[in-house]
Amino acid sequence: xxxxxxxxxxxxxxxxxxxxxxxxxxxxxxxxxxxxxxxxxxxxxxxxxxxxxxxxxxxxxxxxxxxxxxxxxxxxxxxxxxxxxxxxxxxxxxxxxxxxxxxxxxxxxxxxxxxxxxxxxxxxxxxxxxxxxxxxxxxxxxxxxxxxxxxxxxxxxxxxxxxxxxxxxxxxxxxxxxxxxxxxxxxxxxxxxxxxxxxxxxxxxxxxxxxxxxxxxxxxxxxxxxxxxxxxxxxxxxxxxxxxxxxxxxxxxxxxxxxxxx
Ligand code: 16C
Numbered sequence: 001x002x003x004x005x006x007x008x009x010x011x012x013x014x015x016x017x018x019x020x021x022x023x024x025x026x027x028x029x030x031x032x033x034x035x036x037x038x039x040x041x042x043x044x045x046x047x048x049x050x051x052x053x054x055x056x057x058x059x060x061x062x063x064x065x066x067x068x069x070x071x072x073x074x075x076x077x078x079x080x081x082x083x084x085x086x087x088x089x090x091x092x093x094x095x096x097x098x099x100x101x102x103x104x105x106x107x108x109x110x111x112x113x114x115x116x117x118x119x120x121x122x123x124x125x126x127x128x129x130x131x132x133x134x135x136x137x138x139x140x141x142x143x144x145x146x147x148x149x150x151x152x153x154x155x156x157x158x159x160x161x162x163x164x165x166x167x168x169x170x171x172x173x174x175x176x177x178x179x180x181x182x183x184x185x186x187x188x189x190x191x192x193x194x195x196x197x198x199x200x201x202x203x204x205x206x207x208x209x210x211x212x213x214x215x216x217x218x219x220x221x222x223x224x225x226x227x228x229x230x231x232x233x234x235x236x237x238x239x240x241x242x243x244x245x246x247x248x249x250x251x252x253x254x255x256x257x258x259x260x261x262x
Contacts, residue, residue, distance in 0.1 A: 009037040011149040014162065022116040024168075028143045031166040031185070036147055039162070039187040039218045043077055050077065053237050059244055061237065072232040073222045076240055080215040082248040085255050086262050087190035090213045091161040093251040094188050095144040097121065103246040106239055113170050119144045124173050127182070130235060133227050136182040140167045147189070153214055156191050157198070157206065158262040163188045182224040189216045192262060208260050217244065 014032045043050035043062045054061040058081040063074045082090065093099065101107065106127050114122035120143045129135040142165045150160040167183035175181050191214045198206060219240065223232055 008151055009040050012036050012040065013148050014145045015148060018118040020117060022120060024116055024120065024122075024141060027168065028120055028141065028164075031141075032143060032145060032162070032164045035164050035166070035185060035187045035218070036150070036162055036189070039077075039189045039216050040151055054241050056241070059241070061240055061244075063233075063237070065233075067229070068222070071223060071226055072229045072236075073220065074233065074236060076217075076219045076221075076236060078215070078217045078240060078244055080217070080244050080248065081193070082213045082215065082252065084208045084211065084252055085213050086192045086211055086260060087158060087161045087213050088192075088261055089255050090190045090215065090247075090251050091144055091163050091188060093254055094247060095142060095163045097123070099250065099254065103243065103250045105242050105246065113139070113172055116141075122168065122170060124170070126179075130227070130231070133231075134180045134225065135178075136224060137173075137179045138167060138182050138184055139170050139173050140165050140184060140186075150189070150191075153191055153193060155193050155195070156214075157194045157203065157211070158192045161190050180224040183222045185218075185220040187216075187218045190214065203262070206260065206262065208255075211260065211262075215244070 014036055048064055050062040050064050052060060053063045059078065061076065061078045063076050066073050066075060097112065100110070108126045108128050110123050110125040112121055113124050116122065120141060122139070122141050125138045127136040127138065142163060144163045147160040147162050165184060165186040193212045193214050194206060194210050195212065196210055221236070
């Protein structure tokens with residue numbers, strides 16, 4: 001089935017959420033183009049050797065053990081289903097810097113280096129130090145967009161949304177010996193599932209009680225320097241699980257009093 005899946009994923013196209021184009025548009029297009037396909041590659045297919053690392057209700061976390069030059073760079077993928085909000089609302093919440101510290105457990109502080117457009121922002125983040133290793137920092141571009149032609153799960157309504165975070169260099173933050181520069185490629189893809197039959201043209205009758213958000217999250221993080229493999233693997237599994245639980249409950253609370261935006 002592998003060639004068929006590849007052909008389907010090849011058709012995925014991303015559309016900017018707001019635009020306009022900016023100086024990093026070609027870089028964003030390149031990353032989002034590749035990563036949107038990678039996120040949808042099923043963990044069950046191919047010779048990827050994905051292992052189920054954690055399961056809790058609707059949440060499943062997979063990892064593929066991988067080391068580069070002795071550094072653990074295990075690719076992670078996760079799926080989750082969150083009741084009462086749409087794909088757009090979840091992606092918007094993940095993208096929104098103003099609420100990031102409510103759910104992001106790995107970050108000590110961050111600042112905006114460049115606001116390229118409403119849908120593309122460059123950040124510098126200082127991560128919490130894992131004693132006794134050196135503190136990590138990241139510099140990455142975060143982009144929110146809509147995906148067209150993505151594989152649709154059963155009972156999906158509306159569009160597929162994605163936030164893609166990818167490391168880049170920025171002249172205002174040179175690498176110093178004080179911190180280790182970690183790198184990341186992250187994709188959060190969301191799709192809205194409806195739990196009842198809706199006739200065409202009746203979409204305006206859909207309420208919060210009718211929908212859930214299906215999440216696919218993928219992360220390729222390179223800690224940037226050696227740390228004991230068992231420590232990296234324990235922290236990665238713990239943090240991705242905490243992240244999915246925390247962002248789900250925070251996003252549910254944040255949209256509760258608002259009208260549903262599909
Ligand atoms: O995607 C997430 N958050 C986004 C917005 O912040 C963004 C961030 C990605 C996380 C990149 C992690 C870089 C290394 C951090 C150093 C470890 C700090 C741990 C502190 C624990 C109290 O895209 C949600 C992120 C969810 C977490 C993903 C898995 C992280 C793997 C961590 C590898 C551990 C390395 C430890 C080295 C000593």
